[in-house]
Amino acid sequence: MKKLASRIEQVPASLTLAIAAKAKAMRAEGIDVCSFSAGEPDFDTPKHIVEAAKVALDQGKTRYGAAAGEPQLRAAIAQKLQTDNQLCYGAENIVVTNGGKQSLFNLMLAMIEPGDEVIIPAPYWLSYPEMVKLAGGTPVIVPTSVDSRFKITPEQLRHAITPNTKLFIFNSPSNPTGMVYTPDEVRAIASVVVETGIWVVSDEIYEKILYDNAAHLSIGAASPESYEYTIVSSGFAKTYAMTGWRVGFLAAPPAIAQAVSKIQGHSTSNVCTFAQYGAIAAYQGSQACVHDMLAAFTQRRQVMYDYLNAMPGIACPQPDGAFYMFADISKLGMKSLDFCNGLLDAHQVAAVPGIAFGANDCIRFSYATDMETIRKGMERLEAYVRSIA
Ligand code: GLU
Numbered sequence: 001m002k003k004l005a006s007r008i009e010q011v012p013a014s015l016t017l018a019i020a021a022k023a024k025a026m027r028a029e030g031i032d033v034c035s036f037s038a039g040e041p042d043f044d045t046p047k048h049i050v051e052a053a054k055v056a057l058d059q060g061k062t063r064y065g066a067a068a069g070e071p072q073l074r075a076a077i078a079q080k081l082q083t084d085n086q087l088c089y090g091a092e093n094i095v096v097t098n099g100g101k102q103s104l105f106n107l108m109l110a111m112i113e114p115g116d117e118v119i120i121p122a123p124y125w126l127s128y129p130e131m132v133k134l135a136g137g138t139p140v141i142v143p144t145s146v147d148s149r150f151k152i153t154p155e156q157l158r159h160a161i162t163p164n165t166k167l168f169i170f171n172s173p174s175n176p177t178g179m180v181y182t183p184d185e186v187r188a189i190a191s192v193v194v195e196t197g198i199w200v201v202s203d204e205i206y207e208k209i210l211y212d213n214a215a216h217l218s219i220g221a222a223s224p225e226s227y228e229y230t231i232v233s234s235g236f237a238k239t240y241a242m243t244g245w246r247v248g249f250l251a252a253p254p255a256i257a258q259a260v261s262k263i264q265g266h267s268t269s270n271v272c273t274f275a276q277y278g279a280i281a282a283y284q285g286s287q288a289c290v291h292d293m294l295a296a297f298t299q300r301r302q303v304m305y306d307y308l309n310a311m312p313g314i315a316c317p318q319p320d321g322a323f324y325m326f327a328d329i330s331k332l333g334m335k336s337l338d339f340c341n342g343l344l345d346a347h348q349v350a351a352v353p354g355i356a357f358g359a360n361d362c363i364r365f366s367y368a369t370d371m372e373t374i375r376k377g378m379e380r381l382e383a384y385v386r387s388i389a
Contacts, residue, residue, distance in 0.1 A: 011130040015356040019340070023350035034377030035350040036365040039175060039323060043241040043296075045278070046289035052281030056274035063273065067265040068257070069096025069249070070276045076283045077249050085207075086221040087232065089251045095260045096271050096279075100205045100235035100248035103260070105131050106267075107201060107231060107250060110259035112137035116166040121152035122358035123326065125175045125203070129358075137166070141358055146317055146328060150177040154188045158196070167199045170219055173206035176357045176364040177326045178319020180210060183217040190222035193229050201231045205248075206322040208239045208290055211298055214320035231256060238323075239290055240282045247271055247279040297323050300367040300374055307378035308365070312389040323368040326354070330361035332388050339363060347380040 020038035027033050044050075068074065074091035081087040097103040104127070112118060112135040120128050122143045129139035142160050144150045157168065170189065172181040181189070193200045200219055207216045220230030235248025250260055270276075301319065308316040308327050316327040329339055336353030340363060343349045354362030367374060 007134055007136070010133050014130075015126060016352055019344075019350050019352055022344070026344075026348070031348055033344075033348045033350060034369075034373050034380060036367070036369065036374075036377060037350040037352055039238065039366045039368055040243045041238065041241040041293060041323070041368045042370055043293055045241050045245070046282075046285075048285045049240060049242065049278045049281045052285075053274045053278035056277030061273045061277055065270040065273045065276070067269050068261040069094065069270065070273065070280075073276045073280050074249075076280050077251070080283050081232070081251055085204075085218045085232075087218055087227065087251065092254055093251050093257050095250045095252075095257050095264065096276060097235075097248045097250060097260075097264065098268055098271050099237060099246045100203065100233050101127060102246075102264075102268070103233045103235070103248050103250035104128070104201065104203065105134075106260045106263045107233070107252075107256070108132055108135035108137065109263050110256060111135075111199065112166060115164055117162060117164045119157065119160045119165060119168040119198075121150075121156075121169075123150060123174075123176050123354065123362065124169070124358055125171060126356040128169050128171075138164075140165070143358070146315075149317060150174065150179045150326070151181055151185065152189070154192045157189060157192045161192075161196050161198060165196070165198050167201060168193065169203065170200050171203040172216070173209060173214075173319075173321025175206065175322055176324050176352070176354070176359075176362075177317075178322045178324045179317075180214040180216065180320040183215055183222075186217045186219050187222045190219050190226035193219070194223065194225040197229070199229055199231065200226075201233055204232055204234045205238055207234065209294060209297060209323060210321045211301060212320065216321075228253070236279050236282050239293075241293065242278070242282065245272075245275045245278060247275050297367065300369075300371060301325075303371065304365060304367045304374055304378060307374075307382070311382050311385045313385060323366055325365045325367065326359075327363050327365065328361055329363055332385065334388065336360050336363055343381065343384050347384045349377045349380050349384070 023035040074094040116137040118132045132139045231252040237243040313331040340353040352364040
């Protein structure tokens with residue numbers, strides 16, 4: 001029997017998706033599961049966005065479109081990047097992709113080849129290293145610790161750069177840690193990128209989910225020079241509760257945007273046409289829904305934070321953005337996978353083991369779920385922790 005391609009043996013399946021699927025399957029069996037697994041807002045997509053997609057369906061927007069996306073959506077994205085992020089892009093710089101995930105995957109295919117190194121600070125979103133490997137490149141993981149609030153320092157970045165470095169993956173607000181780089185920290189990282197001439201892909205999918213005084217600065221807007229080295233990846237899923245719509249985008253210098261569009265033209269073609277009309281409404285309509293969801297996340301964050309930090313053996317920094325708590329369990333003397341398996345099997349609480357994110361002493365809890373589930377799940381977690389501690 002012929003073997004599968006060796007590239008597939010180098011990558012595990014996505015654990016965030018696997019755990020979320022397991023929690024859903026247990027629920028379908030009638031088991032009362034509290035799921036803090038996949039980062040998926042529990043809200044329905046706002047009505048005006050749904051309506052815009054329905055109108056597009058009624059208008060017959062059901063055919064193939066341009067591989068890079070509907071021109072109106074690309075223009076709306078360029079406008080948003082200008083207004084919100086001070087990034088000067090035209091529609092020709094934008095490629096609409098099947099979620100933020102595909103923008104990153106296609107970028108790796110467009111830029112990375114064997115011998116290329118891609119710098120990824122850990123903890124990282126679990127698909128980054130696997131995408132690099134699938135493209136034939138080498139992920140270079142730079143560990144960070146809670147002492148630097150899980151942020152890479154300019155010195156660490158400089159130290160990791162070699163003549164083979166092609167790309168640096170920068171993610172703020174961060175999944176899984178919820179940390180946000182301050183504008184000054186972004187500028188300091190941008191200086192290293194510019195001095196060394198590496199590319200940076202900035203994953204900004206959580207940019208609107210910020211708490212207290214946290215502020216988001218795109219690394220592409222840190223200086224006119226850093227703009228030249230930046231590729232922005234983002235999408236609609238987290239901000240507008242549109243996870244299932246699969247609409248994301250990439251903004252890049254024209255040669256890179258064209259390369260990504262070419263790959264898309266030979267793989268998926270355009271993103272679902274009428275879904276793109278929903279995305280236009282998301283950017284052009286009222287942003288009140290974003291503020292309402294943020295207000296709910298803010299309350300949930302506080303409740304989960306208070307529960308976690310009151311448990312023996314658990315330490316968890318307060319996140320500044322996204323909707324994840326990243327809790328250190330090292331004092332409990334257990335590694336993350338065993339901890340999460342025990343939690344799910346014995347207490348019906350789903351969370352993602354930090355080993356998936358390159359941090360085996362930590363557990364990620366998503367609080368993009370309702371308050372009742374948070375309280376119930378945290379009480380079950382407390383019972384579990386007390387049984388171990
Ligand atoms: N990005 C989300 C998460 O980290 C959704 C699942 C996935 O795509 O990995 O939970």
